[in-house]
Amino acid sequence: MPRPIRVAIVGAGPAGIYAADALMKSDVAQDPGVSIDLYERMPAPFGLIRYGVAPDHPRIKGIITALHQVLDKPQIRLFGNVDYPGDISLDELHQFYDALIFSTGADADRDLSVPGIELDGSYGAADFVSWYDGHPDVPRDWPLDAEKVAVLGVGNVALDVARILAKTADELLPTEIPANVYRGLAANKAVEVHVFGRRGPAQAKFSPMELRELDHSPNIEVIVDPEDIDYDDGSIATRRGNKQADMVASTLENWAIRDIGDRPHKLFLHFFESPVEVLGEDGRVVGLRTERTELDGTGNVKGTGRFRDWDVQAAYRAVGYRSAELPKLPFDTLSGTVPHEAGRVVENGTHLPSTYVTGWIKRGPVGLIGHTKGDANETVACLVDDFKGGRLRTPEAPAEDAVTAFLEGRGVRYTTWEGWHRLDAHERALGEREGRERIKVVEREDMIRASEPQDGPAEA
Structure with a gap:
């Protein structure tokens, strides 16, 4: 029986999650199936929604509800607090996955x-x-x-x-x-x-x-x-x-x-x-x-x-x-994007095998959050086409536990989707004490600690 296509998405903001959703809705999700790992340098997911939208815009933050439904799917895993390329490099990612999608967004000032x-x-x-x-x-x-x-x-x-x-x-x-x-x-x-x-x-x-x-x-x-x-x-x-x-x-x-x-x-x-x-x-x-x-x-x-x-x-x-340059990938400093054709990363006129982009790192920091859905659909369509055409690289270690063993062996203290639920509950509990819906945890160490399994209630 053929194994599922293994895909890593670097960046767990809306663009990355929409790409995961597009993969789950593609025909390859049924045969041979897909297995998706989202990597995020923050201990929590959602990118721009959590760290780029003003706190007095709850209706925009309501998009998180829809993103939750994607991440709740069993074929998708979250690896938070993992830095690219500090914790895992381009070559190392290729060891574990058939395809890589970069959705790292843009969070610096032009x-x-x-x-x-x-x-x-x-x-x-x-x-x-x-x-x-x-x-x-x-x-x-x-x-x-x-x-x-x-x-x-x-x-x-x-x-x-x-x-x-x-x-x-x-x-x-x-x-x-x-x-x-x-x-x-x-x-x-x-x-x-x-x-x-x-x-x-x-x-x-x-x-x-x-x-x-x-x-x-x-x-x-x-x-x-x-x-x-x-x-x-x-x-x-x-x-x-x-x-x-x-x-x-x-x-x-x-x-x-x-x-x-x-x-x-x-x-x-x-x-x-x-x-x-x-x-x-x-x-x-x-x-x-x-x-x-x-x-x-x-x-x-x-x-x-x-x-x-x-x-x-x-x-x-x-x-x-503006977007930050991604090591080992081509970068257009004028537009602040990775050169691509319909989402396929291009270097010196040649498609880089199994390497794709979506979101602002693909098209530049313009448009509303919902516009990234179209980006994701286009990129995923190219990925699926490359799979069907036999153009994806074959990873050395495609088993799901191979990458977790790698990260743990390197001492990377990663957070998970289950950990986000714990952090989410912790922030809501902090808010409840003061009659508020939530109080956001700021310190990275506190976020990680609240994301880990607790013997008792997490402390502020």
């Missing part, structure tokens, strides 16, 4: 080349998101002593950063934020947050719901300058052809014509302001210089030569994420 971006008080949005989401590998404290803050970018991450900076700590206390994040936000001095985009309302990358949520806080006054409401032929065409862009523009128009209220924290959404320099003094941020832009008829903008200096003491760049 560079913004303007003078002063390196000053103290200038931050990457991804680093801030990791802090408030309780990532185990970032510092426990965050400097929040600026009263006026600039956020550069007009995407959903920029909105998340601006909203977290503008909300009070007590507003966020019912969420899963850990104690160190609550303490940090309680000391936050920000009373003005300025979000800057170089183009106009029709070109903003906000999703309509994310944008409207800004106005739900009783402590945040959202302000839009009526002079920033402007459209050219290209912008009008965008609104006509894109319902979401039209909804965003309509929301901004309504905010621009209303009276300014008395909520204590002001959140300004600025358009047609292109950041050209972060201003500094004694090595610290003291302001932001922007150039006013104007539409050119196509929906793009051009500079006007008019500049303005804004009084801010901190600046967060939210201009996109």
Whole structure:
């Protein structure tokens, strides 16, 4: 009887789990069957959902329910707290699996080349998101002593950063934020947050719901300058052809014509302001210089030569994420992706046998979480086609217990899907003590310990 196809997926975020789901739904799942191991460098799965989504977005975190249903399948195993390539290398993975899928995502900030971006008080949005989401590998404290803050970018991450900076700590206390994040936000001095985009309302990358949520806080006054409401032929065409862009523009128009209220924290959404320099003094941020832009008829903008200096003491760049290079795999530094054809990794014009990519490491950090399903389906279709065509490598040790013996022999302290259930229960128990749904465990060692079988109740 033929053995199941053994597949390793490196990265247990949505992209990796969707790939596992696509494999389980493929025709080879029945004959000869599939056996899937998900590798994750964090002790817990879910990637961007756990460490990249703002804590006050429970509906997005609800995606975890669907991901749970995939990981609950007996053909799928989780190996958490396993680093690629530190704990297991590319060549070693090939020893145990017929095929490898890399879904490592993107969790670093894209560079913004303007003078002063390196000053103290200038931050990457991804680093801030990791802090408030309780990532185990970032510092426990965050400097929040600026009263006026600039956020550069007009995407959903920029909105998340601006909203977290503008909300009070007590507003966020019912969420899963850990104690160190609550303490940090309680000391936050920000009373003005300025979000800057170089183009106009029709070109903003906000999703309509994310944008409207800004106005739900009783402590945040959202302000839009009526002079920033402007459209050219290209912008009008965008609104006509894109319902979401039209909804965003309509929301901004309504905010621009209303009276300014008395909520204590002001959140300004600025358009047609292109950041050209972060201003500094004694090595610290003291302001932001922007150039006013104007539409050119196509929906793009051009500079006007008019500049303005804004009084801010901190600046967060939210201009996109970038992926980290994966050792032993080709990498396009310009796009921040692994070169591929429909998910098959390509090096020097040749497909690397049994090696695939999906998600942001495949197509770049754009689109919503659900878009990774299409990536996964395309990649898995290629993998299945290669299997049927006899193009997959034959592993030396395909037995399921071979890789566990390897990891244990190397002393890798890995976590499992059963361990996630224990950690999940532990975090919910911590929250229950304070009348909250969950309190996230931050320290890596504490996460691992809570994931291991317990003789008695796990302690905080």
